[in-house]
Amino acid sequence: MKTSDFDYHLPSECIAQTPVEPRDSSRLLVLNRQSGAISHTVFRDLGRYLNPGDCLVLNETRVIPARLYARKSTGGKVELLLLRRDNAAVGGGNATTWEVLVGGKGLTEGKTLILEDGLEAQIVAVLAGSRRRVRFVEPVESHLPRLGHTPLPPYIHTPLSDPERYQTVYARQPGSAAAPTAGLHFTPGLIESLQAQRVHFAAVILHVGLDTFAPVTEDDPQKHHIHTEWCEVPPATADLVNQTQAAGGRVIAVGTTTVRTLESAAAGGRLAAISGPTSLYILPGYSFRVVDAMITNFHLPKSTLIMLVSAFAGRERLLNAYEVAKREGYRFYSFGDAMLINGSTVSTDD
DSSP: OOGGGGOOOOOGGGBOOSOOSSGGGSEEEEEETTTOOEEEEEGGGGGGGOOTTOEEEEEOEEEOOOEEEEEETTSOEEEEEEEEEOHHHHTTSOTTEEEEEEESSOOOTTOEEEETTSOEEEEEEEOSTTEEEEEESSOGGGGHHHHOBOOOOTTOOSOOSOGGGGSOTTOOEEEESSOOGGGGGOOHHHHHHHHHTTOEEEEEEEOOOGGGGSBOOSSSGGGOOOOOEEEEEOHHHHHHHHHHHHTTOOEEEESHHHHHHHHHTEETTEEOOEEEEEOOOOOTTOOOSSOSEEEEEOOOTTBHHHHHHHHHHOHHHHHHHHHHHHHTTOOBSTTSOEEEEEOSOOSSOO
């Protein structure tokens, strides 16, 4: 297995720059991972492919306005992108320390940074590349509504007029540097119609870091180091998922972040409640223990995300679906269209 096995060419015009309106009018490519059959529909018709008793699992993380501007004590400009709170903070430690990406010169250990409203921070450690560990003099979260900017992915060049369009409609717990984009297609009305169809909903949390979207640079993807992200499976979710599978229903993960959370919590053939860090890295050859079907967007070449989806659907089958999507004019990446990767137990012919 090589990283180049997960490469494909994507013309720039295929990259969605703006979200569609309404959210559930995006297109949906349905891929059967057993037969390889492909069909096309729109996201609002998702219910055609779900059965009563199935369970959709959503990642309820909320994107924080994580891009900040500051200056050094000498006056030089600095850009900060909050990636994650220090791991110790999650466990109740120093909640003012963050791992960040920095832009600017001379950002060495001990440097003092001053945000636009006067909040001070200090670089306490120089990490790999442009990463730094920064300690603020007080928790920075209360300053984000005034100072923070939504950190859109670098391949999106069109300004977002409404920051809420980079949030899912069910986002509730702040903590992500990027949106779990598979969930952007849901509307309150679609959720209500699926509930009326007796499809269950369950929630997890995984606070998304930007490393999730970074391309793998090693020739051997198994040598890639995937960074830790914080996740949670509440007891109620573990119970509902276990009951669903015991009753013959399917567990459909909405997004790769949900897949990683559920699979991180699999224990002895059942889902367990967990709260803490995960560094689960899913590559082809992985045996899925919880997830029966998956809703996901179209991912960047050579990313850990396309590798995860390849592990679920089969690499050749997935890349063939991507070629079909390109020919059919699907929109790719964060604001693009969606895929439903089904198993063999569905309510339609697909």
